[in-house]
Structure formats: structure tokens, C-alpha cells
Amino acid sequence: MKRIPKIGLLTQILIAFVIAIIAGILFGPSIGIVEPLGILFLRLIQFIIIPLIVSSLIVGVASTGDMQTLGRIGGKTIVYYLVTTFIAVGIGLLAGVLFQPGAGVDISTTGDIPETAETGGVVNVLLEIIPTNPLESLSSGNILQIIFFALFIGLGITMVGKKAEPVYQFFDGLAEIMYKITWIIMKLIPIGVFGLLAPIIGEYGLSVLLPLIKLVTVVAVGCIVHAIITYSIGVKVLGGMSPLRFFKGILPASLVAFTTQSSGGTLPVTIKCSEDQLGVSKKISSFVLPLGATINMDGTSLYLGVAALFTAQAYGIDLSFVQMLTIVLIATLGSIGTAGVPGAGLVMLTLVLTTVNLPLEAIAVIAGVDRFMDMFRTSVNITGDASGAVIIQAMENKKAKKAEKNAAVE
Numbered sequence: 001m002k003r004i005p006k007i008g009l010l011t012q013i014l015i016a017f018v019i020a021i022i023a024g025i026l027f028g029p030s031i032g033i034v035e036p037l038g039i040l041f042l043r044l045i046q047f048i049i050i051p052l053i054v055s056s057l058i059v060g061v062a063s064t065g066d067m068q069t070l071g072r073i074g075g076k077t078i079v080y081y082l083v084t085t086f087i088a089v090g091i092g093l094l095a096g097v098l099f100q101p102g103a104g105v106d107i108s109t110t111g112d113i114p115e116t117a118e119t120g121g122v123v124n125v126l127l128e129i130i131p132t133n134p135l136e137s138l139s140s141g142n143i144l145q146i147i148f149f150a151l152f153i154g155l156g157i158t159m160v161g162k163k164a165e166p167v168y169q170f171f172d173g174l175a176e177i178m179y180k181i182t183w184i185i186m187k188l189i190p191i192g193v194f195g196l197l198a199p200i201i202g203e204y205g206l207s208v209l210l211p212l213i214k215l216v217t218v219v220a221v222g223c224i225v226h227a228i229i230t231y232s233i234g235v236k237v238l239g240g241m242s243p244l245r246f247f248k249g250i251l252p253a254s255l256v257a258f259t260t261q262s263s264g265g266t267l268p269v270t271i272k273c274s275e276d277q278l279g280v281s282k283k284i285s286s287f288v289l290p291l292g293a294t295i296n297m298d299g300t301s302l303y304l305g306v307a308a309l310f311t312a313q314a315y316g317i318d319l320s321f322v323q324m325l326t327i328v329l330i331a332t333l334g335s336i337g338t339a340g341v342p343g344a345g346l347v348m349l350t351l352v353l354t355t356v357n358l359p360l361e362a363i364a365v366i367a368g369v370d371r372f373m374d375m376f377r378t379s380v381n382i383t384g385d386a387s388g389a390v391i392i393q394a395m396e397n398k399k400a401k402k403a404e405k406n407a408a409v410e
Helices: 009-062 067-099 121-128 134-140 143-186 189-204 213-238 243-260 263-276 282-295 298-314 321-337 344-355 362-409
Strands: none
Touching: 009 143, 009 189, 009 243, 009 263, 009 282, 067 213, 067 282, 067 298, 067 321, 067 362, 134 143, 143 263, 143 282, 189 243, 213 243, 213 298, 213 362, 243 263, 243 362, 263 282, 263 362, 282 362, 298 321, 298 344, 298 362, 321 344, 344 362
16 A cells, blocks of 8 residues: 655645635634634743743853853854844835835825824843842843843853853753654644634735725835845855745744744744754854844835835925934834834834824824734744854854864964
8 A cells, every 4th residue: 555645844834825825815703713723823932932932042041151152253243133123124215216116106094093102212221121129020022132132141150150050951851852842732733823814814815905906016026136146145154055045944934923923922933944954053042042033133124214215205295315224223123123023024113104204194004914924924934044044153163164174273
């Protein structure tokens, strides 16, 4: 009897993705009955994310071995993420200028402006990173504060040395446990994708995009162009990896990000794909990827550039060069404080529009299609995280080989 070939996880996700779109179109809002499947998957992801980030980041920092290595890896990671974010904003502004997504759109009679959280400015964002009560940060799920806490625990373990070995072993064991639990949850990705995507298509349909199809298209195309050009060059030139291998390896995580719209929620899948498919070590992935899920928001920054120009064009406002430069700086620096959760881009959009004196009323209409743009920008966000991990891994491998060669010569 001929054995039936096993269907890989990526193929399962793609099948679930297509079925979700078809079911959403055929059954409309009634397909919302499957939404609990998506909620189940999200809750399972949320269930593991805090202990996974804490344990993996502490082990990642502590396993670097010394402060010099930690500083080198951390410095390279932050510089790479800031550079790609800067490029992403530039691409977003360029796309907005070339394709004029707001031209001919009337948004002067939109509905109520959705409520958005106060950003408090860049200084307050930086101060809020430091937790006054780490346990409260853990219970409330404040990712920035949790990362700060985990970084300093790992740092302390490195500085103390042998006496802190039991603490390191505890978190190392916890990290391994979380990796196993993550592996189990990853088996449910196709079900989660179907449960999340089908109700969205069923509720909004494809017609909802027609009035603002240009805005959504410009953001989507900009994200794709940024991913293909920027990340391909990055992983090829700096990481020594074929772009085809890179995109194929990170595709499952990109699809999960597309449906969940959460960089933080996709983190377990990003870690698994980076380690299993892209050859990134746990030492690098456990440090670079959690950091990237919080501060690296290329897709969001690109979206901010397009959305700001869309608003200006829709209201007939010409932006000066200084205002354009301000958008680039705010979007780049502000991405550090943007939460990796669905809809967080609207919070940053409020800050950008306020800074360059554009009407906040535009948020009301942009929010109507924000969910669709969030899919593309989140996929780019986590793809950028993985590209950073690949590049840092390649740099560390190159440094290790050089050190071995020098040692052999001596």
C-alpha cells in the first residue's frame, strides 16, 4: 500500500489561508462562528509569550559570556534595526509621493475618531521602559518593561559568574520547556489562521477596500518592495544567505503575522523558523528576536509615512521638506515604543499627524481599513526581525572563524 506523503506545516498554513478567504466570501458574516478557533490560538500564543520572552532573553544575554560580546551583539542589532526602519519610512514617503493615495479622496465628513492611547512623547516612552515593579510588568504584559527586566537579570548573571549558575540553569531549563510547548502550539497554526482570517473576510468582504483601495495597495506594495529589496540585500551581502532560502524559511512566521497582526504574538514562530530553517543559534535568536519584536517596526514605519502623505493629500495640504524629515525621524524613533500588537500603528499615527500639524480626523477613515494594512506591515516587521538575526549570526560566525585562524597562527 502506497504511503500518503505528509503535508508540511507551510503547506497546511497556505491551504488554511486559501480556505479561509473562500469561506469568508461564500458565507459572509455567518462564518464568524469559527472565530473561537482563532481566539483559542491567540490565547495559546499569549499563554506562552511572557515566560518565553523572559527565559529566552535571560539565557540569551547570560550565554554571551561577557559584557564585551553582549555590547557588540546588542549594538549591531540596534543599529541594523534603526537603519532598516529609516529606509522603510523613506520608501513609504516615496511611494506616497509617486502614487498619491489621498488624491481625490474626500474624508472631510468621516465619523467619530477612534480612541487612541496617549503616546506621551519620546522622553516619556523611554522612561516608561524602566519598570517600577517588575512583577506588575509581568502580570500586565508590558513587553518593553519585561525586556528591560530580563536584560538586567541576564546582565547580572553574567557579572556574578559562578555563584549565579543555579539561576542560569533554572531559566535555561524553563526556556527549553517553553520551546517544547511552543512546538506543540505551532501544530495548531493552520486552525488558528482559518479561525482568524475567515471572520475578517466574512465581515468586511472585498468591497470594503474599494473606496480606499489605493491607500491599502500603496502600503502593501511598499511593504513588499521593502522586504524584497532591503532584506534581500541585507541577508545576501551581510548574512551570506540566499534571499530565496531566507524568504522560504521565514514564510510560515510571515503568514502567522499576517493573520494575527501581532509581532509579539508571532515571536514563538519567528524563533522556531529562524533556528530550524535559517540556521540561527539559540544564543542569537533568544536575544535578537525578542528585541526586534519590540523595537523593529519597519512595516509600521513605512505605513506611517504613507498614511501621513495620504492625510495631507486628502486635505489638500502641501508638506514641506522639514515636515517630511520630521515624519522620518518620528516614525523611526517612535517605532521603538510601538507595541507589537494589533492596531498599535494607529497610536503612532496620532503622534506623527500631531507633530506635523495634520488633521487627526483622518484617523477615522484610515481606521476602517487599518486591519488590512496591519496584516502587511506586521508580516514585514517579523521578516525584518529574522533578517537581523541571520545577519548578526553571520557576523558572529565570521568573528569566531577569524579568532580561530589567529589562534592557529599563534
